[in-house]
Amino acid sequence: MATNKKLRSADWFGKSDKMGFVHRSWFRTQGYPDDYFVNRPVIGICNTWSELTPCNNHLRDLAEVVKRGVIEAGGFPLEFPVTSLGETVMRPTTMLFRNLASMDVEESIRANPIDGVVLLTGCDKTTPATIMGACSVDLPTIVVPGGPMLNGRFRGECIGSGTFNWLIKEKQGVENYSLQDIYEVETGVARSQGHCMTMGTASSMACMAEALGLTLPGAAAIPAVDARKKQLAQLSGRRIVEMVKEDLKISRILTREAFDNAIVINSAIGGSSNFIIHLLAIAGRIGVPLSLEDFDQVGSKVPLLLNLKPSGKYLMEDFFYAGGLPVVIREMESWLHKNALTVNGKSICANSAQSTCYNTDIIATLQQPLKTEAGMAVLKGNLCEQGAIVKPSAASPHLLKHRGRAVVFENIEDYHARIDDPDLDIDEDCVIVLKGVGPVGYPGMPEVGNVDLPMKLLQKGIKDMVRISDGRMSGTAGGTVILHVSPESSIGGTLALVQNGDMIELDVAARKLHLDVTEEELAARKARWQAPAPMASRGYVKFYIDHVQQAHLGADLDVLRGGSGSEVTRDLH
Ligand code: FES
Numbered sequence: 001m002a003t004n005k006k007l008r009s010a011d012w013f014g015k016s017d018k019m020g021f022v023h024r025s026w027f028r029t030q031g032y033p034d035d036y037f038v039n040r041p042v043i044g045i046c047n048t049w050s051e052l053t054p055c056n057n058h059l060r061d062l063a064e065v066v067k068r069g070v071i072e073a074g075g076f077p078l079e080f081p082v083t084s085l086g087e088t089v090m091r092p093t094t095m096l097f098r099n100l101a102s103m104d105v106e107e108s109i110r111a112n113p114i115d116g117v118v119l120l121t122g123c124d125k126t127t128p129a130t131i132m133g134a135c136s137v138d139l140p141t142i143v144v145p146g147g148p149m150l151n152g153r154f155r156g157e158c159i160g161s162g163t164f165n166w167l168i169k170e171k172q173g174v175e176n177y178s179l180q181d182i183y184e185v186e187t188g189v190a191r192s193q194g195h196c197m198t199m200g201t202a203s204s205m206a207c208m209a210e211a212l213g214l215t216l217p218g219a220a221a222i223p224a225v226d227a228r229k230k231q232l233a234q235l236s237g238r239r240i241v242e243m244v245k246e247d248l249k250i251s252r253i254l255t256r257e258a259f260d261n262a263i264v265i266n267s268a269i270g271g272s273s274n275f276i277i278h279l280l281a282i283a284g285r286i287g288v289p290l291s292l293e294d295f296d297q298v299g300s301k302v303p304l305l306l307n308l309k310p311s312g313k314y315l316m317e318d319f320f321y322a323g324g325l326p327v328v329i330r331e332m333e334s335w336l337h338k339n340a341l342t343v344n345g346k347s348i349c350a351n352s353a354q355s356t357c358y359n360t361d362i363i364a365t366l367q368q369p370l371k372t373e374a375g376m377a378v379l380k381g382n383l384c385e386q387g388a389i390v391k392p393s394a395a396s397p398h399l400l401k402h403r404g405r406a407v408v409f410e411n412i413e414d415y416h417a418r419i420d421d422p423d424l425d426i427d428e429d430c431v432i433v434l435k436g437v438g439p440v441g442y443p444g445m446p447e448v449g450n451v452d453l454p455m456k457l458l459q460k461g462i463k464d465m466v467r468i469s470d471g472r473m474s475g476t477a478g479g480t481v482i483l484h485v486s487p488e489s490s491i492g493g494t495l496a497l498v499q500n501g502d503m504i505e506l507d508v509a510a511r512k513l514h515l516d517v518t519e520e521e522l523a524a525r526k527a528r529w530q531a532p533a534p535m536a537s538r539g540y541v542k543f544y545i546d547h548v549q550q551a552h553l554g555a556d557l558d559v560l561r562g563g564s565g566s567e568v569t570r571d572l573h
Helices: 018-030 059-072 095-111 126-137 163-175 179-189 201-212 227-246 256-268 274-286 292-299 316-322 325-331 348-352 412-418 519-528 539-547
Strands: 042-047 076-081 116-121 141-145 152-154 157-159 377-381 384-390 401-409 431-434 466-469 481-486 503-507 512-515
Touching: 042 059, 042 095, 042 126, 042 227, 059 076, 059 116, 059 227, 095 126, 095 274, 095 539, 116 126, 116 201, 116 227, 126 141, 126 201, 126 274, 141 201, 141 227, 152 179, 157 179, 163 179, 201 256, 201 274, 201 325, 256 274, 256 292, 256 325, 274 292, 292 377, 292 384, 325 348, 401 412, 431 503, 466 503
Parallel strands: 042 076, 042 116, 116 141, 377 512, 401 431, 431 466, 466 481
Antiparallel strands: 152 157, 377 384, 384 481, 401 503, 503 512
């Protein structure tokens, strides 16, 4: 329903005085006629395109298609670039820059004559970063996910991007893969534009955006190179203009019900563990109370319906052909808040009511799920007083209850230096403990939690061990990996006090992670403990270290929680 609310952009373009002249005049260099400045919703197309982010390298083309839709609906599209985050190249980790990118998005929207926003996203962090920034401004917002790559193919087999990374060490060490073999895998696995096509973090983030109600229905699974992705972009361009007229702000979509729905859907699709940290950060921006424990309470008993790698068989292209996320949403209806509003003005369940599943081997039914419980488990105990997470469905069943001897690595350099030492005192019953990879310690909390096993154990045929760290894990990886230990070791969490030979008890069913050391001994170790030297003394990284919150709060910067709204009263003269 249209409102008579004055457009925000009219405060720039609608004035008849000197400032109106200033604001309009320089835009004339781009050839816009008079009527573009009168009562046309200005749509900011927030583009994370970058050649340094290969997963997003088609977003310039997609932006042009969004513009088509905006103009058709009577809007004025203006594309703008924001910080992009290329998962596979940025050092030390893109997660260090997620909050920086979100600041860029927030301030770019706030400072400019924008009435509504289209977020063009793709690679892992580009989706949460842009949503976080948009939340802090709270204008009408729609997400257009860039879409996954086509299925990878290698020597007659379907292979998934990301997941093969975790096999390289084994392939080289056990199957003697040559560099030429590796080149062949590289080109076979990345054979089209788009983001990783497993149910890794990028796919999970696209599904999260759809489950939250921030995309048009069916957006998440459409491959980047499928013409229907362009249709979706054009329709999103049309829709955002209507959303501005309806004053349908992102805060009306992102209710607590929408967050619950996203948690349920992430479990049902076997989504990435990174979903937790990003959803917590988004909730913190929009002001919806959400705790780490909510992910266990709302999501841990949810059945798994989607048979996608890394834990399953298929890839995102197959998911799209099977009917995509609307089929999962329809199937999970009894678990969802049915009336949660989405960007097209309809409820999430109304949008998926007519969906059809074309392959139940890819999308199972609620009556016959692939697993009965698929969500994340949140662990507590003296080793993780503020929590830690594990994905039981990606873990080895025999390790879910385990007591083992700690083999400790003080930081990532220590791990690399010693893990393949033939004299390392380690066997498959040990627990690998990696410190110094949390938000403050690395800095940026990289995806190193699923560290490779020692070569000597791989050669024995060992595929999994319990691994514990304050870092994250790639959504394309698996194993019995305890992640996001909070508080982290670098600020003096109990993880910092673990020593070689300590016994560690994991009991996922009881949600327990315990360091079997007396309180007196822990207190003595704590008294001797010295914090490692900060990893930066200036610039953004220093600012990040000083302000980043712990994993159980979403690892956002404390100064970024909440929002500033869209009003900026002072002009440039
Ligand atoms: Fe970009 Fe996987 S590297 S989505």
